[in-house]
Amino acid sequence: MTLRTILIHPDPRLKKKAASLSQVTSEIKRLADDMLETMYAAPGIGLAAPQIGVMSRLFVMDCVKEEGATPRPMVLLNPETVWSSEDTNTYEEGCLSIPEQYGDVERPKTVEMRWLGLDGELHQERFQGLWATCAQHELDHLNGKLFIDYLKPLRRQLITRKMQKLKREQARS
């Protein structure tokens, strides 16, 4: 497995729609392994392929947070929302592509998603709580949308300027 470099906003690849996957290949399985390793190492609870510069519809997540609990690494290919609740939930979100910046985002509280698994089968599951927030945040990445797009324009601009500064500093060191 290889740790991949996570792109930092602003980056044109984070604003693009990713392409559907037609089949599960060994290359995709390797990519998913790398993404999980990169996510756990960050550490984070979700990572979408465009965040490492791969423009395919695939994300990984594991929202098990309790110390000592069994991890539940999930890989979702071509995910789609088939149902979402009218009830909403507001959660203070962050993103590995926007380090150390957080903002409240309101989303449906419960969502049902359907996706292709690495086993080649279609899966369908209802997500709640942090899992629901995370799954929607990651699916947004596949459509070129970031959590800051839900914030007020001034707040979004402030965060973007901070990230531009961070990237300039990283480029110098």
Ligand code: NI
């Ligand atoms: Ni993110």
